[in-house]
Amino acid sequence: MATKSTGGTEKTKSTEVKKKLNVLIVDDDPLNRRLHEMIIKTIGGISQTAKNGEEAVILHRGGASFDLILMDKEMPERDGVSTTKKLREMKVTSMIVGVTSLADQEEERKAFMEAGLNHCLEKPLTKAKILPLINHLVGA
Amino acid sequence: MNTTVVAQLQRQFQDYIVSLYQQGFLDNQFSELRKLQDEGTPDFVSEVVSLFFDDCSKLIDTMSRSLERPDNVDFKQVDSGVHQLKGSSSSVGARRVKNVCISFKECCHVQNREGCLRCLQQVDYEYKMLKTKLQDLFNLEQQILQAGGTIPQVDIN
Numbered sequence: 120m121a122t123k124s125t126g127g128t129e130k131t132k133s134t135e136v137k138k139k140l141n142v143l144i145v146d147d148d149p150l151n152r153r154l155h156e157m158i159i160k161t162i163g164g165i166s167q168t169a170k171n172g173e174e175a176v177i178l179h180r181g182g183a184s185f186d187l188i189l190m191d192k193e194m195p196e197r198d199g200v201s202t203t204k205k206l207r208e209m210k211v212t213s214m215i216v217g218v219t220s221l222a223d224q225e226e227e228r229k230a231f232m233e234a235g236l237n238h239c240l241e242k243p244l245t246k247a248k249i250l251p252l253i254n255h256l257v258g259a
Numbered sequence: 260m261n262t263t264v265v266a267q268l269q270r271q272f273q274d275y276i277v278s279l280y281q282q283g284f285l286d287n288q289f290s291e292l293r294k295l296q297d298e299g300t301p302d303f304v305s306e307v308v309s310l311f312f313d314d315c316s317k318l319i320d321t322m323s324r325s326l327e328r329p330d331n332v333d334f335k336q337v338d339s340g341v342h343q344l345k346g347s348s349s350s351v352g353a354r355r356v357k358n359v360c361i362s363f364k365e366c367c368h369v370q371n372r373e374g375c376l377r378c379l380q381q382v383d384y385e386y387k388m389l390k391t392k393l394q395d396l397f398n399l400e401q402q403i404l405q406a407g408g409t410i411p412q413v414d415i416n
Contacts (some may be wrong), residue, residue: 129398137351148343148346148347149310150310150311150314150347150351151305151346151350153306153307153310154292154295154307155348157303158295158301160296161295161347208382214383220342220346220349230397233302242346242349243288243291243349243350245288245291246291246294246295
Protein backbone atom coordinates (compact mmCIF):
# COMPACT_ATOMS: atom_id res chain seq x y z
CA MET A 120 0.00 0.00 0.00
CA ALA A 121 1.40 3.46 -0.91
CA THR A 122 1.89 5.90 1.97
CA LYS A 123 1.90 9.65 2.12
CA SER A 124 3.97 11.86 4.42
CA THR A 125 2.76 15.21 5.76
CA GLY A 126 2.99 18.35 3.67
CA GLY A 127 0.91 20.60 1.54
CA THR A 128 0.84 24.20 0.52
CA GLU A 129 1.91 27.18 2.53
CA LYS A 130 1.07 30.88 2.21
CA THR A 131 3.80 33.43 1.69
CA LYS A 132 3.61 36.97 3.12
CA SER A 133 1.87 38.17 -0.03
CA THR A 134 -0.85 35.46 0.54
CA GLU A 135 0.27 33.77 -2.66
CA VAL A 136 0.13 29.99 -2.23
CA LYS A 137 3.52 28.41 -2.74
CA LYS A 138 3.29 24.84 -3.95
CA LYS A 139 5.60 22.32 -2.33
CA LEU A 140 7.42 19.87 -4.52
CA ASN A 141 5.40 16.65 -4.65
CA VAL A 142 7.55 13.53 -4.93
CA LEU A 143 6.79 9.84 -5.40
CA ILE A 144 9.41 7.46 -4.03
CA VAL A 145 9.26 4.03 -5.65
CA ASP A 146 11.49 1.50 -3.89
CA ASP A 147 11.01 -2.00 -2.49
CA ASP A 148 13.52 -1.38 0.33
CA PRO A 149 11.92 0.29 3.39
CA LEU A 150 15.33 1.68 4.37
CA ASN A 151 15.68 3.51 1.06
CA ARG A 152 12.08 4.72 1.19
CA ARG A 153 12.71 6.24 4.64
CA LEU A 154 16.03 7.76 3.60
CA HIS A 155 14.66 9.32 0.43
CA GLU A 156 11.56 10.52 2.29
CA MET A 157 13.82 12.33 4.74
CA ILE A 158 15.97 13.87 2.01
CA ILE A 159 12.87 15.22 0.27
CA LYS A 160 11.53 16.56 3.57
CA THR A 161 14.75 18.43 4.35
CA ILE A 162 14.67 19.96 0.88
CA GLY A 163 11.16 21.20 1.63
CA GLY A 164 9.16 18.76 -0.44
CA ILE A 165 6.39 16.32 0.39
CA SER A 166 6.51 12.67 -0.55
CA GLN A 167 4.46 9.56 -1.06
CA THR A 168 5.97 6.12 -1.26
CA ALA A 169 5.23 2.99 -3.27
CA LYS A 170 6.74 -0.42 -2.54
CA ASN A 171 7.12 -1.38 -6.18
CA GLY A 172 6.41 -0.29 -9.72
CA GLU A 173 2.95 -1.82 -9.80
CA GLU A 174 1.86 0.32 -6.85
CA ALA A 175 3.23 3.38 -8.65
CA VAL A 176 1.21 2.58 -11.76
CA ILE A 177 -1.95 2.01 -9.68
CA LEU A 178 -1.44 5.40 -7.99
CA HIS A 179 -1.27 7.13 -11.35
CA ARG A 180 -4.32 5.26 -12.67
CA GLY A 181 -6.14 6.64 -9.63
CA GLY A 182 -5.34 10.17 -10.75
CA ALA A 183 -2.27 10.95 -8.65
CA SER A 184 0.37 13.20 -10.15
CA PHE A 185 3.80 14.21 -9.00
CA ASP A 186 6.48 16.74 -9.83
CA LEU A 187 9.21 14.18 -9.37
CA ILE A 188 9.40 10.38 -9.24
CA LEU A 189 12.42 8.65 -7.70
CA MET A 190 12.45 5.23 -9.34
CA ASP A 191 14.43 2.29 -8.03
CA LYS A 192 15.56 -0.12 -10.73
CA GLU A 193 15.32 -3.56 -9.15
CA MET A 194 11.90 -4.23 -7.65
CA PRO A 195 9.51 -7.19 -7.45
CA GLU A 196 6.07 -7.13 -9.14
CA ARG A 197 7.19 -4.50 -11.68
CA ASP A 198 10.75 -3.22 -11.99
CA GLY A 199 11.92 0.33 -12.63
CA VAL A 200 12.41 -0.08 -16.37
CA SER A 201 8.95 -1.52 -16.94
CA THR A 202 7.34 1.04 -14.63
CA THR A 203 9.01 3.98 -16.35
CA LYS A 204 7.90 2.70 -19.78
CA LYS A 205 4.35 2.21 -18.53
CA LEU A 206 4.13 5.65 -16.95
CA ARG A 207 5.36 7.31 -20.14
CA GLU A 208 2.78 5.30 -22.12
CA MET A 209 0.19 6.69 -19.70
CA LYS A 210 1.40 10.20 -20.66
CA VAL A 211 2.93 10.89 -17.27
CA THR A 212 5.13 13.95 -17.73
CA SER A 213 6.72 14.06 -14.25
CA MET A 214 10.47 14.21 -14.00
CA ILE A 215 11.47 10.58 -13.45
CA VAL A 216 14.87 10.02 -11.89
CA GLY A 217 16.22 6.49 -11.89
CA VAL A 218 18.17 5.31 -8.87
CA THR A 219 20.77 2.69 -9.71
CA SER A 220 23.55 0.92 -7.90
CA LEU A 221 27.23 0.98 -8.83
CA ALA A 222 27.04 -2.69 -9.75
CA ASP A 223 24.62 -1.99 -12.59
CA GLN A 224 26.22 -2.46 -15.99
CA GLU A 225 26.37 0.40 -18.48
CA GLU A 226 23.92 -1.39 -20.81
CA GLU A 227 21.43 -1.77 -17.95
CA ARG A 228 21.71 1.91 -17.12
CA LYS A 229 21.27 2.81 -20.78
CA ALA A 230 18.15 0.63 -21.03
CA PHE A 231 16.77 2.33 -17.93
CA MET A 232 17.38 5.79 -19.44
CA GLU A 233 15.81 4.71 -22.73
CA ALA A 234 12.68 3.58 -20.88
CA GLY A 235 11.94 7.27 -20.33
CA LEU A 236 14.02 8.61 -17.47
CA ASN A 237 15.00 12.25 -17.31
CA HIS A 238 18.05 11.50 -15.18
CA CYS A 239 19.81 8.66 -13.44
CA LEU A 240 21.50 8.89 -10.04
CA GLU A 241 23.63 6.38 -8.23
CA LYS A 242 22.86 5.08 -4.76
CA PRO A 243 23.17 6.05 -2.05
CA LEU A 244 21.14 9.19 -2.69
CA THR A 245 22.19 12.29 -0.81
CA LYS A 246 20.83 15.81 -0.58
CA ALA A 247 23.81 17.03 -2.64
CA LYS A 248 23.01 14.62 -5.49
CA ILE A 249 19.35 15.48 -5.72
CA LEU A 250 19.38 19.22 -5.07
CA PRO A 251 20.60 20.29 -8.55
CA LEU A 252 17.72 18.35 -10.13
CA ILE A 253 15.19 19.85 -7.74
CA ASN A 254 16.53 23.35 -8.45
CA HIS A 255 16.22 22.68 -12.15
CA LEU A 256 12.66 21.47 -11.65
CA VAL A 257 11.53 24.52 -9.67
CA GLY A 258 13.42 26.80 -12.00
CA ALA A 259 15.71 28.18 -9.30
CA MET B 260 23.14 20.76 34.12
CA ASN B 261 26.62 19.67 35.13
CA THR B 262 28.69 21.27 32.40
CA THR B 263 31.81 19.24 33.25
CA VAL B 264 29.96 15.97 32.89
CA VAL B 265 28.36 17.13 29.64
CA ALA B 266 31.73 18.24 28.24
CA GLN B 267 33.29 14.89 29.15
CA LEU B 268 30.48 12.95 27.55
CA GLN B 269 30.63 15.10 24.43
CA ARG B 270 34.40 14.49 24.13
CA GLN B 271 33.82 10.77 24.61
CA PHE B 272 31.17 10.85 21.90
CA GLN B 273 33.44 12.72 19.47
CA ASP B 274 36.38 10.39 20.11
CA TYR B 275 34.19 7.33 19.73
CA ILE B 276 32.55 8.35 16.50
CA VAL B 277 35.91 9.39 14.99
CA SER B 278 37.32 5.98 15.95
CA LEU B 279 34.43 4.24 14.15
CA TYR B 280 35.35 6.07 10.96
CA GLN B 281 39.08 5.50 11.41
CA GLN B 282 38.60 1.79 11.99
CA GLY B 283 36.53 1.57 8.82
CA PHE B 284 33.21 0.69 10.43
CA LEU B 285 31.56 3.78 8.96
CA ASP B 286 32.00 5.98 5.93
CA ASN B 287 30.78 9.40 4.84
CA GLN B 288 27.24 8.18 4.17
CA PHE B 289 26.72 7.86 7.94
CA SER B 290 27.60 11.56 8.24
CA GLU B 291 24.97 12.27 5.58
CA LEU B 292 22.38 10.42 7.71
CA ARG B 293 23.34 12.45 10.79
CA LYS B 294 23.00 15.70 8.82
CA LEU B 295 19.43 14.75 7.87
CA GLN B 296 18.45 14.26 11.53
CA ASP B 297 17.04 17.30 13.31
CA GLU B 298 15.05 18.24 16.42
CA GLY B 299 11.84 17.17 14.74
CA THR B 300 13.20 13.72 13.89
CA PRO B 301 15.66 12.92 16.71
CA ASP B 302 15.45 9.18 16.10
CA PHE B 303 15.95 9.21 12.34
CA VAL B 304 19.46 7.71 12.36
CA SER B 305 18.62 4.98 14.86
CA GLU B 306 15.45 4.22 12.89
CA VAL B 307 17.31 3.82 9.61
CA VAL B 308 20.10 1.84 11.24
CA SER B 309 17.52 -0.44 12.82
CA LEU B 310 15.99 -1.09 9.38
CA PHE B 311 19.47 -1.94 8.13
CA PHE B 312 20.07 -4.47 10.90
CA ASP B 313 16.67 -6.04 10.21
CA ASP B 314 17.70 -6.34 6.55
CA CYS B 315 21.00 -7.94 7.56
CA SER B 316 19.37 -10.51 9.77
CA LYS B 317 16.76 -11.55 7.18
CA LEU B 318 19.14 -11.61 4.23
CA ILE B 319 21.84 -13.55 6.09
CA ASP B 320 19.25 -16.11 7.11
CA THR B 321 17.98 -16.49 3.52
CA MET B 322 21.49 -16.75 2.09
CA SER B 323 22.49 -19.26 4.72
CA ARG B 324 19.63 -21.53 3.70
CA SER B 325 20.51 -21.10 0.03
CA LEU B 326 24.10 -22.18 0.73
CA GLU B 327 23.20 -25.11 2.98
CA ARG B 328 23.28 -27.99 0.50
CA PRO B 329 26.57 -28.27 -1.39
CA ASP B 330 24.92 -29.96 -4.38
CA ASN B 331 22.08 -27.51 -4.77
CA VAL B 332 23.24 -23.93 -4.29
CA ASP B 333 21.15 -21.25 -5.98
CA PHE B 334 23.97 -18.75 -6.59
CA LYS B 335 21.59 -16.38 -8.34
CA GLN B 336 19.48 -16.16 -5.20
CA VAL B 337 22.56 -15.71 -3.01
CA ASP B 338 23.82 -13.00 -5.35
CA SER B 339 20.48 -11.24 -5.15
CA GLY B 340 20.72 -11.27 -1.34
CA VAL B 341 24.25 -9.92 -1.42
CA HIS B 342 23.18 -7.21 -3.87
CA GLN B 343 20.44 -6.07 -1.48
CA LEU B 344 22.76 -6.18 1.49
CA LYS B 345 25.41 -4.19 -0.36
CA GLY B 346 22.79 -1.60 -1.23
CA SER B 347 21.55 -1.31 2.35
CA SER B 348 25.05 -1.10 3.78
CA SER B 349 25.91 1.66 1.28
CA SER B 350 22.80 3.57 2.27
CA VAL B 351 23.77 3.71 5.96
CA GLY B 352 27.52 4.00 5.57
CA ALA B 353 28.34 0.53 6.92
CA ARG B 354 31.69 0.39 5.19
CA ARG B 355 33.05 -2.94 6.43
CA VAL B 356 29.80 -4.74 5.68
CA LYS B 357 29.75 -3.21 2.20
CA ASN B 358 33.35 -4.29 1.54
CA VAL B 359 32.63 -7.89 2.53
CA CYS B 360 29.66 -7.81 0.15
CA ILE B 361 31.99 -6.87 -2.71
CA SER B 362 34.07 -10.03 -2.10
CA PHE B 363 30.89 -12.01 -1.53
CA LYS B 364 29.55 -10.99 -4.95
CA GLU B 365 32.74 -12.19 -6.61
CA CYS B 366 32.38 -15.60 -4.93
CA CYS B 367 28.80 -15.81 -6.20
CA HIS B 368 29.85 -14.97 -9.75
CA VAL B 369 32.44 -17.77 -9.84
CA GLN B 370 30.07 -20.07 -7.93
CA ASN B 371 32.52 -20.65 -5.12
CA ARG B 372 30.40 -22.11 -2.30
CA GLU B 373 33.23 -22.25 0.24
CA GLY B 374 34.11 -18.65 -0.50
CA CYS B 375 30.47 -17.68 -0.13
CA LEU B 376 30.25 -19.41 3.23
CA ARG B 377 33.35 -17.59 4.46
CA CYS B 378 31.91 -14.27 3.30
CA LEU B 379 28.58 -15.03 4.92
CA GLN B 380 30.33 -15.69 8.21
CA GLN B 381 32.32 -12.48 7.82
CA VAL B 382 29.28 -10.35 6.96
CA ASP B 383 27.44 -11.79 9.97
CA TYR B 384 30.36 -10.92 12.21
CA GLU B 385 30.74 -7.41 10.79
CA TYR B 386 27.10 -6.42 11.05
CA LYS B 387 26.85 -7.69 14.63
CA MET B 388 30.03 -5.84 15.54
CA LEU B 389 28.67 -2.65 13.99
CA LYS B 390 25.36 -3.13 15.78
CA THR B 391 27.15 -3.23 19.14
CA LYS B 392 29.28 -0.21 18.28
CA LEU B 393 26.33 1.87 17.17
CA GLN B 394 24.32 0.89 20.20
CA ASP B 395 27.18 2.20 22.35
CA LEU B 396 27.16 5.40 20.29
CA PHE B 397 23.40 5.90 20.70
CA ASN B 398 23.73 5.20 24.45
CA LEU B 399 26.34 7.96 24.66
CA GLU B 400 23.95 10.30 22.83
CA GLN B 401 21.24 9.52 25.38
CA GLN B 402 23.61 10.16 28.26
CA ILE B 403 24.53 13.56 26.80
CA LEU B 404 20.88 14.51 26.36
CA GLN B 405 19.93 13.30 29.84
CA ALA B 406 22.78 15.37 31.27
CA GLY B 407 21.25 18.41 29.56
CA GLY B 408 23.76 18.70 26.74
CA THR B 409 23.50 18.66 22.97
CA ILE B 410 24.94 16.11 20.55
CA PRO B 411 28.08 17.56 18.95
CA GLN B 412 28.37 17.71 15.16
CA VAL B 413 31.54 15.87 14.27
CA ASP B 414 33.39 16.78 11.10
CA ILE B 415 35.04 13.63 9.85
CA ASN B 416 36.71 15.16 6.76
